[in-house]
Amino acid sequence: MLNSRRQFLSQSSALVFSLALPLSAESAINTRHARLLAAWQLPNGAYQVGVLNAAGQAGALSHAVRMAVDLPTRPHGLMHLQGDEYLVIARRPGDWLLRLNIRSGETSRVWQEEDRHLNGHSALHGDRLYTTETDVLGGTGVLAVRNRHTFELQDVWPTHGKDPHEMLVLPKGGLGIDEPFLLVANGGIPTHADMGRTQLNQLPMDSSVVAMSPRTGRVLNQWTLSDSRLSLRHMAAHAGGVVGIAMQAHHSTAALRDAAPVLALLDENGLRTVNESAGVKGYAGDIVATPQGFVISCTKNNSAGQFDVQGNLLHSQAANAACALAAEGEQVWLGSLAVEFSRPLELDNHWLLI
Known part of the structure; x- marks a missing residue:
């Protein structure tokens, strides 16, 4: 690990705008304040992660940056570790993990092993930290098993x-599986760390959802879709047991991508796409679960949509470059670019309530 360092930037002006998303056409917009851990890109191209204070007024949330830490490359996934400590992971093909204390501002960074690159997400179970990664030489997906306190590598599973x-x-009991398990979304896109995020070829994609034992890595179940051009990316678990999966379409033409659904649902009966989620340019950036179902952000279509657990579209809302989502009960915070500012911060896909 590198030595801890503090890098604070205080900005009093509200540079980021977010819409509080009503959970039905009749619901009032909640203007409650929020404190969020978020990642973003500055107008000069630099990347940061930090704390945003959100103040609500008339259905919108204006955000002020209260703490920020510089990052070496673009960040992606954010996860709570313990207390005031959070984990930030580089976007694929990533090569760093960052531990951030949001109270003290102290950070420590671990660099990735050269034979694999990080894919931007993680999970905790017991004393283990799991990170999704890609084997650089073979291009296959792997799950790295790490010590949750030191991030030291303990094992690697396919x-x-x-x-x-x-x-x-x-x-x-989730999805009919009789033990606790990890659910992993294989996006299916062949990439190589030396070529950035360039796709090596459109086909064959190898997208699926896999249930794995957190103790041994044994595969407990695996689900695929008939359309091999749909990349399974982000997931959210509903209290009723259904898992919503945000997808990104990789068909050969813009028309085919726009006609493709961007939401899939997984339950004990299997994995299926939601037809009503089509028509948003083939791209869902993030997803959260609500009491009614799921909300997805459709970045390229400048919108967000709410669906019930059966996949029925309940409500849609315009939001410029809709991206990060967070939820607490029936309240959803949706990150977007503000048209009021000429050079706003560009939020990444995810943020967390803190």
Whole structure:
């Protein structure tokens, strides 16, 4: 680990705008204040992670940056570790993990092993930290098993697909599985660290959702879709047991991508796409679960949509470059670019309530 350092930037002006998303057409917009851990890109191209204070007024949340830490490259996944400590992971093909204390501002960074690159997401179970990664030489997806306190590598397991992205830890009984398990979304896109995020080829994609034992890495179940051009990316678990999966379409034409659904649902009966989620340019950036179902941000379509657990579209809302989502009960915070500012911060896909 590198020595801890403090890098604070205080900005009093509200540079980021977010819309509080109503959870039905009739619901009032909640203007409650929020404190969020978020990642973003500055107008000069530099990347940061830090704390945003959100003040609500008339259905919108204006955000002020209260603490920021410089990052070497673009960040992606954010996860709570313990107390005031959070984990930040580089976007794929990533080569660093950052521990951040949001109270003291202290950080420590671990560089990735050269034979694998990080894919931007992680999960905790017991004393283990799991990170989704790609084997550089073979291009196969792997799950790195690490010590949750030191991040030291303990084991590497195959995810039985390419480009594993987000993962969840689900309890015994979830999806009909009789033990606690890791649920991993294999995005299916072949990439190589030396070529950045360039796709090596469109096909064959190897996208799937895999349930794995957190103790041994044994595959407990695996689900795929008939459309091989749909990349399974981000996931959220509903209290009722259904898992919502945000997808990104990689069809050969813009028309085909726009016609593709961007939401899939997984339950004990299997994995299926949601037809009503089509028509948003084939791209869902993030997803959260709500009491009614799921909300997805459709970045390229400048919108967000709410669906019930059966996949029925309940409500949609315009939001410029919709991206990060966070939820607490029936309240959802949706990150977007502010048209009021000429050079706003560009939020990444994810943020967390803190």
